[in-house]
Amino acid sequence: MTDFTDLIDGYYRFRGGEWQQERERWSELATGQQPKVMIIACSDSRVEPATIFGSRPGEVFVVRNVANLVPPFDASGGLHGVSAAVEFAVTKLKVEEILVLGHGACGGVNASLTQSLADSKPGEGGFVAEWIGLLDEAREKVVHQHGTGPEGQTALEQEGVKVSIKNLKTFPFIQKALEAGELKIHGAVFAIADGKLRVLQDDGRFEAA
Amino acid sequence: MTDFTDLIDGYYRFRGGEWQQERERWSELATGQQPKVMIIACSDSRVEPATIFGSRPGEVFVVRNVANLVPPFDASGGLHGVSAAVEFAVTKLKVEEILVLGHGACGGVNASLTQSLADSKPGEGGFVAEWIGLLDEAREKVVHQHGTGPEGQTALEQEGVKVSIKNLKTFPFIQKALEAGELKIHGAVFAIADGKLRVLQDDGRFEAA
Amino acid sequence: MTDFTDLIDGYYRFRGGEWQQERERWSELATGQQPKVMIIACSDSRVEPATIFGSRPGEVFVVRNVANLVPPFDASGGLHGVSAAVEFAVTKLKVEEILVLGHGACGGVNASLTQSLADSKPGEGGFVAEWIGLLDEAREKVVHQHGTGPEGQTALEQEGVKVSIKNLKTFPFIQKALEAGELKIHGAVFAIADGKLRVLQDDGRFEAA
Amino acid sequence: MTDFTDLIDGYYRFRGGEWQQERERWSELATGQQPKVMIIACSDSRVEPATIFGSRPGEVFVVRNVANLVPPFDASGGLHGVSAAVEFAVTKLKVEEILVLGHGACGGVNASLTQSLADSKPGEGGFVAEWIGLLDEAREKVVHQHGTGPEGQTALEQEGVKVSIKNLKTFPFIQKALEAGELKIHGAVFAIADGKLRVLQDDGRFEAA
Numbered sequence: 001m002t003d004f005t006d007l008i009d010g011y012y013r014f015r016g017g018e019w020q021q022e023r024e025r026w027s028e029l030a031t032g033q034q035p036k037v038m039i040i041a042c043s044d045s046r047v048e049p050a051t052i053f054g055s056r057p058g059e060v061f062v063v064r065n066v067a068n069l070v071p072p073f074d075a076s077g078g079l080h081g082v083s084a085a086v087e088f089a090v091t092k093l094k095v096e097e098i099l100v101l102g103h104g105a106c107g108g109v110n111a112s113l114t115q116s117l118a119d120s121k122p123g124e125g126g127f128v129a130e131w132i133g134l135l136d137e138a139r140e141k142v143v144h145q146h147g148t149g150p151e152g153q154t155a156l157e158q159e160g161v162k163v164s165i166k167n168l169k170t171f172p173f174i175q176k177a178l179e180a181g182e183l184k185i186h187g188a189v190f191a192i193a194d195g196k197l198r199v200l201q202d203d204g205r206f207e208a209a
Numbered sequence: 210m211t212d213f214t215d216l217i218d219g220y221y222r223f224r225g226g227e228w229q230q231e232r233e234r235w236s237e238l239a240t241g242q243q244p245k246v247m248i249i250a251c252s253d254s255r256v257e258p259a260t261i262f263g264s265r266p267g268e269v270f271v272v273r274n275v276a277n278l279v280p281p282f283d284a285s286g287g288l289h290g291v292s293a294a295v296e297f298a299v300t301k302l303k304v305e306e307i308l309v310l311g312h313g314a315c316g317g318v319n320a321s322l323t324q325s326l327a328d329s330k331p332g333e334g335g336f337v338a339e340w341i342g343l344l345d346e347a348r349e350k351v352v353h354q355h356g357t358g359p360e361g362q363t364a365l366e367q368e369g370v371k372v373s374i375k376n377l378k379t380f381p382f383i384q385k386a387l388e389a390g391e392l393k394i395h396g397a398v399f400a401i402a403d404g405k406l407r408v409l410q411d412d413g414r415f416e417a418a
Numbered sequence: 419m420t421d422f423t424d425l426i427d428g429y430y431r432f433r434g435g436e437w438q439q440e441r442e443r444w445s446e447l448a449t450g451q452q453p454k455v456m457i458i459a460c461s462d463s464r465v466e467p468a469t470i471f472g473s474r475p476g477e478v479f480v481v482r483n484v485a486n487l488v489p490p491f492d493a494s495g496g497l498h499g500v501s502a503a504v505e506f507a508v509t510k511l512k513v514e515e516i517l518v519l520g521h522g523a524c525g526g527v528n529a530s531l532t533q534s535l536a537d538s539k540p541g542e543g544g545f546v547a548e549w550i551g552l553l554d555e556a557r558e559k560v561v562h563q564h565g566t567g568p569e570g571q572t573a574l575e576q577e578g579v580k581v582s583i584k585n586l587k588t589f590p591f592i593q594k595a596l597e598a599g600e601l602k603i604h605g606a607v608f609a610i611a612d613g614k615l616r617v618l619q620d621d622g623r624f625e626a627a
Numbered sequence: 628m629t630d631f632t633d634l635i636d637g638y639y640r641f642r643g644g645e646w647q648q649e650r651e652r653w654s655e656l657a658t659g660q661q662p663k664v665m666i667i668a669c670s671d672s673r674v675e676p677a678t679i680f681g682s683r684p685g686e687v688f689v690v691r692n693v694a695n696l697v698p699p700f701d702a703s704g705g706l707h708g709v710s711a712a713v714e715f716a717v718t719k720l721k722v723e724e725i726l727v728l729g730h731g732a733c734g735g736v737n738a739s740l741t742q743s744l745a746d747s748k749p750g751e752g753g754f755v756a757e758w759i760g761l762l763d764e765a766r767e768k769v770v771h772q773h774g775t776g777p778e779g780q781t782a783l784e785q786e787g788v789k790v791s792i793k794n795l796k797t798f799p800f801i802q803k804a805l806e807a808g809e810l811k812i813h814g815a816v817f818a819i820a821d822g823k824l825r826v827l828q829d830d831g832r833f834e835a836a
Contacts (some may be wrong), residue, residue: 002245007308011263012434013263015433015436027402033254033316037210043246044270045267047268050226050257050259053216053219054219058255061253062254062257062273064272074331077339080331080339081278083331084275085275087332092334107301121284124382130287130289143337171332173333192239195228200272416835419689420663421664422811422813428681430836431681432678433822436781448819464656471638471686472637477629481761493748493753498757499709503693504733505750510755516633523658525715540702540707541798544714551706555653610653613650614813615635
């Protein structure tokens with residue numbers, strides 16, 4: 001799949017196969033979505049939630065951005081794409097589970113770890129640099145303990161998931177839903193190389209599912 | 210798939226099936242991603258690009274947010290999640306095609322069309338209201354011509370895709386890539402109800418693929 | 419396949435499968451057809467030449483009507499659908515083989531054999547009655563020898579093929595092409611029940627291929 | 628597939644494969660056909676309905692002639708091959724859907740558009756010229772609006788389908804079946820080059836399926 005023609009070809013396969021088999025389901029879905037699960041994942045082409053979890057259309061509300069980040073609650077105005085998606089999912093769709101899904105070999109995490117884009121101008125790496133600034137505090141801790149090599153990379157991928165979860169909890173409506181037992185938040189990292197999913201445990205460690 | 214246990218079950222099916230069949234491929238992917246295509250799609254649970262286009266891991270870099278929106282270039286600082294993703298995809302990964310993918314029955318578009326969340330506070334609909342403010346200009350035109358019923362909804366879903374494409378073109382590095390013939394931008398709307406993909410044509414109309 | 423929706427579904431399967439596999443071929447075909455073979459077959463839903471012979475797009479020019487009939491050459495004007503098709507195939511496309519393909523359990527042949535539609539008005543069976551009048555002479559001979567039962571039916575299916583071949587030979591351009599060795603004419607009957615194809619031999623008998 | 632030997636080879640593949648897998652089905656089909664759908668298509672070798680729609684034996688009653696034409700109802704006697712087939716399909720087989728299927732790059736339509744065979748004698752192009760005279764009225768309108776180039780060709784391919792549908796509606800038994808809700812008539816054009824099927828809409832436009 002390397003160009004738009006490939007996408008259209010894929011669409012025809014979908015329409016000629018899977019869509020027809022689930023025609024009735026699509027007809028129901030047209031009346032509205034009722035996902036119970038939200039996933040916040042990376043834009044990385046290797047981390048497709050529908051593939052990794054085998055979810056079907058209508059099941060998972062998905063946000064994807066560089067390094068699966070969630071900024072903290074900020075009521076001072078301006079555009080907040082992730083906040084809008086979380087607000088919509090939790091207050092309107094009433095999703096019951098949110099998964100923040102990190103992954104191995106994450107380019108955004110690596111740019112944070114190595115500060116490779118520091119001082120870049122917007123359009124020349126500056127947008128990414130600013131965005132992954134959300135990881136700054138975690139990065140300092142990680143680099144101090146694990147350095148900027150492979151060990152640091154893995155550690156920051158895991159810490160990044162924790163940062164996003166921490167930020168999710170700054171949203172008043174999330175706090176409320178958590179307290180009411182209407183929402184659960186999970187973290188996990190999918191390590192591409194060995195195909196393992198490591199899930200965040202209550203004690204803060206990530207353990208293979 | 211209604212809770213986290215279902216996700217883990219799905220992960221095991223993936224690991225026991227598809228992942229094993231493509232073990233070699235995943236091993237290659239672990240060394241880096243080289244997608245040629247970027248898709249900007251809605252977070253809506255019914256619009257999973259990997260499903261609609263049958264793409265495989267490593268093939269498509271994906272941004273998903275409410276109503277598949279792209280804000281215009283803004284160098285004044287602050288967090289810009291979509292801009293970061295586009296910058297990373299175009300300047301670093303050198304994707305050659307970007308598809309902005311709208312869809313039928315879009316809740317974000319509907320909130321814009323009907324202004325149902327106007328004047329909401331952040332956390333109570335205000336984040337969504339602010340975010341879909343990106344559609345304000347298009348909405349005025351659409352409502353004037355088609356009203357706020359089903360016809361207006363379809364029209365704004367299509368106009369929204371055009372807004373995102375227009376905004377993409379405000380990024381200097383996108384302009385440069387377009388001029389150099391290194392990048393193409395496409396628009397399409399997937400109508401859930403009848404399963405049709407309508408593609409933006411050169412003359413501005415959307416036509417079934 | 420019982421309604422139009424089924425046809426459209428089938429088209430999507432074709433577009434998502436076979437068409438994509440032969441995309442290059444279709445691209446070539448778009449520039450023009452160069453079939454070497456013409457088949458004149460019955461409209462009967464069970465006698466699909468592409469299925470029986472496994473032909474691919476672009477390979478066989480096909481006429482289908484009730485009872486696979488060819489009227490004799492008639493230069494006196496009026497609409498001649500079959501003559502137009504034969505003229506186009508032989509003088510313009512230069513097909514090198516024509517196969518007249520009859521089949522078992524042919525309703526048109528049966529209506530001739532039993533004269534079940536004799537004296538019907540146009541629109542009430544009269545069009546069919548008039549059309550299968552092309553078999554009148556053959557019918558008389560067959561009924562005399564084999565009666566109007568199953569034996570007569572099989573005999574008239576075979577004789578009907580011979581009638582069409584005889585009529586083909588009344589066309590001056592066919593005579594010319596046959597004499598020049600540029601065209602061959604074949605006859606065959608596909609017996610649905612046992613799936614056998616019986617081919618017209620030089621001595622006038624039909625023998626299993 | 629370039630000669631009769633290839634046809635026989637193809638028949639053996641059919642008998643050794645598909646026929647055996649569906650032996651039971653063929654046994655049932657031998658007792659009679661009960662198609663619900665009729666397709667009127669062009670004789671063109673590239674437009675095989677069974678291929679494009681993936682129909683199976685027994686499912687579609689098919690007429691094929693040059694340019695997929697239907698003459699209007701004419702009770703004045705003489706041979707009417709298409710009328711016989713339509714009469715048989717609607718009054719005897721009780722098909723519930725008729726599709727008139729045009730196609731791109733149609734030689735018959737082109738001969739009408741460009742009048743390349745005008746004044747030819749029967750056997751030298753005259754049969755085709757007379758037959759495609761059914762398009763004369765549509766051609767005038769099309770040439771006036773779109774000229775005789777590629778745009779005119781596409782327009783006349785679409786208009787030709789409408790002409791055949793209009794003529795179908797002149798048959799009293801068709802009118803009756805339509806009024807009783809027992810029959811539907813559809814139009815479509817298969818564009819060979821891009822593999823798209825464009826379907827006639829209620830408003831007279833052709834739109835990709």
